[in-house]
Every structure is written in C-alpha cells, then in structure tokens.
Amino acid sequence: MPDPLHILIAEDEVLAAMALEDFLSLKGFRVTVAANGAEALERYGREQVHALVTDLRMPRMDGQTLIREIRDRDAALPVVVMTGYLTEDSDLKHERWKPLEILSKPVNPRIICETLHRMLGLPLEA
Amino acid sequence: MALGLDELLDTSGFVPHGVCLLWRPDILALHVASDMLIGLSYFSIPVALTYFVMRRRDVEFGWMALLFALFIIACGSTHFLMVWTLWSPDYVLEGLVKAVTALASLGTAAALWWLMPRLLALPSPKQLEATNRALEQEITIRRQMEMRYSSFFNNLAEALFIVQVLPDGDFAYEAINPALARATGLDPERLRDRRVRDALAPEAAASVISRYVACRDGGESIDYEETLDLPVGQRVFHTMLVPVKDAAGRVVQILGSGRDVTERKRLQAEVVQTSKLATLGTLAAGMAHEMSQPLNVIRLWTENMLSRLRDNLLEPQRAERSLTLVIEQTDRMAKLIDHVRTFGRRDGGGMQAFTPARCVQSAVELVRHQYALEDIEIIESATSAQLPVTGRPLELEQVILNLFSNARDAIIALRATDREAGRIMVAVSDDRDGQNVAIQVTDDGGGIDPSVLPQIFDPFFTTKEVGKGSGLGLSIGYGIIDGMGGRIDARNVDLEGGRRGVRFTITLPSQPVSSSDRELSHA
Numbered sequence: 001m002p003d004p005l006h007i008l009i010a011e012d013e014v015l016a017a018m019a020l021e022d023f024l025s026l027k028g029f030r031v032t033v034a035a036n037g038a039e040a041l042e043r044y045g046r047e048q049v050h051a052l053v054t055d056l057r058m059p060r061m062d063g064q065t066l067i068r069e070i071r072d073r074d075a076a077l078p079v080v081v082m083t084g085y086l087t088e089d090s091d092l093k094h095e096r097w098k099p100l101e102i103l104s105k106p107v108n109p110r111i112i113c114e115t116l117h118r119m120l121g122l123p124l125e126a
Numbered sequence: 127m128a129l130g131l132d133e134l135l136d137t138s139g140f141v142p143h144g145v146c147l148l149w150r151p152d153i154l155a156l157h158v159a160s161d162m163l164i165g166l167s168y169f170s171i172p173v174a175l176t177y178f179v180m181r182r183r184d185v186e187f188g189w190m191a192l193l194f195a196l197f198i199i200a201c202g203s204t205h206f207l208m209v210w211t212l213w214s215p216d217y218v219l220e221g222l223v224k225a226v227t228a229l230a231s232l233g234t235a236a237a238l239w240w241l242m243p244r245l246l247a248l249p250s251p252k253q254l255e256a257t258n259r260a261l262e263q264e265i266t267i268r269r270q271m272e273m274r275y276s277s278f279f280n281n282l283a284e285a286l287f288i289v290q291v292l293p294d295g296d297f298a299y300e301a302i303n304p305a306l307a308r309a310t311g312l313d314p315e316r317l318r319d320r321r322v323r324d325a326l327a328p329e330a331a332a333s334v335i336s337r338y339v340a341c342r343d344g345g346e347s348i349d350y351e352e353t354l355d356l357p358v359g360q361r362v363f364h365t366m367l368v369p370v371k372d373a374a375g376r377v378v379q380i381l382g383s384g385r386d387v388t389e390r391k392r393l394q395a396e397v398v399q400t401s402k403l404a405t406l407g408t409l410a411a412g413m414a415h416e417m418s419q420p421l422n423v424i425r426l427w428t429e430n431m432l433s434r435l436r437d438n439l440l441e442p443q444r445a446e447r448s449l450t451l452v453i454e455q456t457d458r459m460a461k462l463i464d465h466v467r468t469f470g471r472r473d474g475g476g477m478q479a480f481t482p483a484r485c486v487q488s489a490v491e492l493v494r495h496q497y498a499l500e501d502i503e504i505i506e507s508a509t510s511a512q513l514p515v516t517g518r519p520l521e522l523e524q525v526i527l528n529l530f531s532n533a534r535d536a537i538i539a540l541r542a543t544d545r546e547a548g549r550i551m552v553a554v555s556d557d558r559d560g561q562n563v564a565i566q567v568t569d570d571g572g573g574i575d576p577s578v579l580p581q582i583f584d585p586f587f588t589t590k591e592v593g594k595g596s597g598l599g600l601s602i603g604y605g606i607i608d609g610m611g612g613r614i615d616a617r618n619v620d621l622e623g624g625r626r627g628v629r630f631t632i633t634l635p636s637q638p639v640s641s642s643d644r645e646l647s648h649a
Contacts, residue, residue: 026437082422108425
C-alpha cells in the first residue's frame, strides 16, 4: 500500500477542522491541521503536502494571502477553498489560481473528498 | 362835636371842580368824555370777570378775579363821581368812594402778592400742552406695546399660559394662548379664572399642580418634560415655568411656556431605530460569518457520523459526543438569532436597571470573532463593575458596538498607511464614591484630527467617504447616553510602543434616573 497522500487543512474553527480531519483520515488521507494561514505556510515549508484545504477568513494570515504565497512556490498544488461568502467577481475565480476549487459553507465533507480525489487524479470511491 | 351825615355831605362852601377848569367847554368835554368812558369800561370789566369765573368753575383762585372785579367797580365809581364833581362839589362823597377804592385796591394788591408764588407755580397752557402731547405719545407707545405683547401671546407657536397663585396657595388659570388651546384641545374661555384642579382631568391636574407647587415653593424657574393625557390624546411637552414675585418676594404668578415635543420624540425614536438597523446592516456580514461557522460544524459532524454509520464505524460514545457537539452548535446559533432579534426590536427593550458591564460583554461577544479574523483584538479589563444604571440595555449595547465599529474602521484605515494597529481596549469601572459607572473604549487607530474632535458628536458629521458612514452613529450615541443622564466624550491618547488612538469615555450616573421625567433646575 502506497504512503497516504498528505492534506494540509487551514481552518481557525477547531471543531470544523476536527471533523474534517476525522473524515479525511477515514478516507485514507494523512491530515495536518493549521489554525491560520501563517501556521499553514510554515507547515507547508517543512513537509511535503499534496493538497491544501483552506478557509478564507482567518487571523494572522487570511486564505487569500496563503494561496498567493503557495502559488509563488508551487503552481500546481491542488487547492480547495471553503468559504461562507464569495462575491461573483472574486479574484479567486481567475484562471491563474488553478488548480483551485471553491466550495461554499456549510461544506459537505463528501464533496471535499471527491474534489480532492478528482484533483489528485485518484480513482473515485464507489 | 360829632358830625352828622347831613353835615358831612353838606356841600356849602365848596366850589364845583368846573371852576378850576374855568368852565372852558373844551377842557370840560375832555374830562367828562374820558371819565365817562373809563367809568363805563371799568363797570363792564367786572361783569366779564364774574361771567368768566362763573363759567369756568375749574379755574383756580377764581375769588381773586372777584376781588379784581370789586376794586375795578370802585375805581369806575370814582371816575363817575369826578364827572359829578365838575358841577356839584360833593367832595366828601367822592373822598369816601376813593377810600373804599383804596381799601379794595390794597386788599387786592396784598392778595396778589401773597398768591404770587402759587400763581407762578401754575402750569402755563403751553406747558400743559407739552405735557398732554407727551402723555398722548406715551399712550400710543403703550398701546403698541400692548398690541405687540398680545400679538406675541396670541400668535406665537409656543404654548403660553399664565397661572395665578391664589392667596390660599392654590392655582387658577389666568390665560392660555391659542397655541396652547390648539395643542391641548382645551377651551381658553372655559379655563379662564378656573382653579387648575377643576379645569383639567384629575390625573393631568395632579401632574401639573405638582410642578406649579415646585415652582411656587422653590421660587425659581424650572423646566421639564411631561407626558399628559389631554383631549387631543397623549402628548409630550417640554415645559418651562417662571415665577413672578411681588415686592415681598412671594410668588404670585407663574408664567409657563410649553413646546409639544411629541413628534420630535417620535422622530428621535425613529432615528435611533434607523441607526440601529444601519448598525445591524454593518453587522450583517459578520453575522453571516458567525452563522455559517456553527452551520458548517454541524454539517461536517453529521456527515462524518453518517459516513461512519454506513461503514459500520460509529461507536456509541463517538455518536454521543458528536450529537452533543451538534446540539451545542444549534444553541450557539439560537443565541445569535435571539440577539439580533432583540437588537432590532423597536422598543429597545424598555427602561430598566442593569449593569453596563453586561452590555459591554454582549457587544464584545457579538464582534470578537469577526474582528479576530481581521487581526483586531478586543482586550477587556476591569469589567467587574457592579453599579446599576437605568436605561435600555440594548441601546447602550448599540452605542458600544458603534464605538467598536468606529475603532475597527480607524484601525483598518491606519493599516492602509502601513502602520501597525489592531487593538481595542474596553474597560468598565465604578468610581470610588459609587456615583458613576465609566465605560472606556480605546483604540490604537491613530487618533482623531484635533480640529474635528469638537464636531464628532454632530449629526451627519463624518470623515468617512461617501457611502461608508452615515455620520449618525456618534450623534445617536450621544442622544442615547444623554437620555440616560450620562455623558460621552472623546480624546486622543498616547499608548505604549508609540501608538496613538482615541479614547471614548461614557460616564453614567448609577442612581436610577428616569429620562422622560428629568427635571433641570435653573440656578
């Protein structure tokens, strides 16, 4: 069995992060949780990460800044954005941030999981 | 040897006066004509004088004119006798008449000199005329003044009334103006001279009489707001009473003016409500976030459970923990919804005694998370204040939320100039003698330009760009705090690390004071 893929979650709401961590772990991912953008960027610098799942509004460093920082280092890292509100003309909808998917809150963890599978080129579960 | 009248009048031995004139007809004619004319004239003057005195009874010293008449008649008689003695030498008779004339003249002369000072003191017709003119002018001016004042009284939009303080200390309406009649629906004619207790409905009478008593006994002007049930319905008046005192310092009359502020009060409440809704609007984005958080947690945990259930991985303890968590999240949402609902309520929750620290706590809870996301930290200190204040808790909360919102805006604006900011300090404290509670909200957003500091509580004053601020927040806040009998002020402060900011201080009296019934004594 190959090493599980590593998912980095940036989410300041502990309870949401816990549930997501549990769910994705059950689906066979290795999961790391960071409480804000700055912490996530730091973990990203230290470990190999295969995909990022991030909230947008967070203290210390928000999701938008985190995505910009990460795109500077890795143009191909799959990113899943969870957001409560995103205007139609949001900058994140621009092609230059791809591969990036936006999911609105409340998020369905199954959809997150499916999205990650698709973006990472894994076979979809039955 | 006594002389008889006949002997006295005996003319024998005298020669007529004509002899001295050598009976020259020309000289005789001259004398006769002159004396006759003088005599006739002299006889006519007293008639004229007497006629004048009789007709003008108001003339002072009329008896003096009669004295003149007497001596002039006497004089006239001597002239007739002079004509007589040209031919008949009745010199004794002539002498006697002259003696009478002399006495009358002497008396008249003496009386005239005696009267002189009083005669001189009599006003001349010219003087009288001038006096009359001055009086007429005075009357015209007074009439104009009276018209002006009655015009004031009758046409001014301000409701005016005059209350008489009766000798027994009771009160009666002396007059009310048409504006008052219109505003209250009371009839001026029916009110005139009636005792206040009989003129008004019992409750309204008791209410106003207590104010009149305060004015009568205090002897000073008072002003207050009162809510009265009147024929036109319930109205709120801002009334001022001014006592009028007699020479002994006793209050004999009370002058009153009242302004119907019912509409203004309603508009004020309306503006507070509008601003509250505006505050709600600015909070909406934060609220959406606050709501989406628990909703998201619920979704994640329930999906998690469902997934585990399907895979047969859901142990009872895990299910219990997850469901408890879900219930907690629904509680969190319910509280949030409840808060927004009460905040938007029109009556603001009613007047009550409460501890301001609770409001501060509630306001902090409402925005803490939202602000944290923008790296703005709310630091609470000394929020253990216990003294109660009177007012509407939600209104105070609105004021504090508005201060937070201003602080946040200042911090964001300062950051745009690449300077560090991000702290809002809030403190609640009782003062040492237990009279006041102070709430301080301090930010490190750079402070307010000292030149605009005096205007920040003015309605519609804003330094924010169009569409960002209504310019009403602080003025509404000022009104709310004022309504609670407190005050709010702002000053710039230097903070540690070279940061600067604004400190708003709200001071509230801890004695319960009813805002609708505040009395200001004018010293």
